[in-house]
Amino acid sequence: MKHSLLLLTLCSSMAFAEESLSTEQIRGHLHDYSRGERRSGFVPFVGSGVGSLVAGTLLVTSNTEFGRGAGWVNIGFGALEVIAGLYFALSSYGKERALDEALTANPAEFARSERERVARITGRFQPILLAVEAAISAGGGVMAGVGALRRDELMLGLGVGFAVQGLVMFLLDWAVLDRASSYATALSMFRPR
Numbered sequence: 001m002k003h004s005l006l007l008l009t010l011c012s013s014m015a016f017a018e019e020s021l022s023t024e025q026i027r028g029h030l031h032d033y034s035r036g037e038r039r040s041g042f043v044p045f046v047g048s049g050v051g052s053l054v055a056g057t058l059l060v061t062s063n064t065e066f067g068r069g070a071g072w073v074n075i076g077f078g079a080l081e082v083i084a085g086l087y088f089a090l091s092s093y094g095k096e097r098a099l100d101e102a103l104t105a106n107p108a109e110f111a112r113s114e115r116e117r118v119a120r121i122t123g124r125f126q127p128i129l130l131a132v133e134a135a136i137s138a139g140g141g142v143m144a145g146v147g148a149l150r151r152d153e154l155m156l157g158l159g160v161g162f163a164v165q166g167l168v169m170f171l172l173d174w175a176v177l178d179r180a181s182s183y184a185t186a187l188s189m190f191r192p193r
Helices: 002-015 023-060 065-105 107-150 153-188
Strands: none
Touching (some): 023 107, 023 153, 065 107, 107 153
16 A cells, blocks of 8 residues: 555656756747747738838828827837837847857756846836836827817827827737747746756
């Protein structure tokens, strides 16, 4: 009975032991994460930025107070989205290469430094961005409401522009946080010796 209990304890602890990823498996996750940075930079960020620039230009040239208010906000955020998207996409090539070399040279040091970097992204940077973007969107909604009540078309346009662009940026950065969180999970399972 004593041996059966010991065997049962040993087997159950093995069944619940966390899986450890190999160096090649984490290398795959690293490259997936970097490709995701490129795709999100080139497609959603630059795409929404170009769309915002076009919409903003059309609104500004509509010669209405509402159009000018919403248009200039869209143009400003559109430029920011294009610049951020190009930065994420283009810088990912060099970062990916450097991280791959670091993983090859010293897997334990790579794991430590990459966990710290991704923890800053998921625990500090992205949550702050999401809070700011939510505040911009909410503030824009309030501004639009006040503009509508006062029948101030410029304020209404500005508010709608901020509300929409705050939401767009929130959704773009939520996807960034989701991708970084998945990568963080993979990194937590990488325990090189």
